[in-house]
Amino acid sequence: MYLLYDVMCKYPGSTLTGQYARTTSSASSGGIGENSQLWMELKEAFTTLQEDFCRFDVNGDQLVDYTEITNGIPVTRAGYDKVDILSRLQYAYSQVDLDKSGTLDFYEFM
Numbered sequence: 001m002y003l004l005y006d007v008m009c010k011y012p013g014s015t016l017t018g019q020y021a022r023t024t025s026s027a028s029s030g031g032i033g034e035n036s037q038l039w040m041e042l043k044e045a046f047t048t049l050q051e052d053f054c055r056f057d058v059n060g061d062q063l064v065d066y067t068e069i070t071n072g073i074p075v076t077r078a079g080y081d082k083v084d085i086l087s088r089l090q091y092a093y094s095q096v097d098l099d100k101s102g103t104l105d106f107y108e109f110m
Contacts, residue, residue, distance in 0.1 A: 053109050063103035066093055 033039060056064045073085055096108050
């Protein structure tokens with residue numbers, strides 16, 4: 001997962017800020033195992049994913065459905081922008097809904 005994130009941050013045109021992307025200082029900084037800088041960055045990234053999942057999971061059922069995700073789209077968006085966003089989102093949602101249940105658990109969300 002971390003390697004995928006790292007690659008996406010470096011992908012040309014990526015909008016990811018790369019806050020958790022590997023740097024030479026992270027790999028060579030002191031500490032081993034859970035005390036290493038890399039481990040702490042991974043833990044922080046995982047915590048951020050958990051917080052995002054909880055923010056989307058409005059009803060608290062530990063599943064995120066398509067409606068809960070689309071609630072994050074600002075109401076102020078123009079109609080054509082919203083249609084474009086929704087169509088892209090629907091495609092992406094269908095790709096990560098591995099069990100085709102119509103909902104995403106935390107691991108599908110990740």
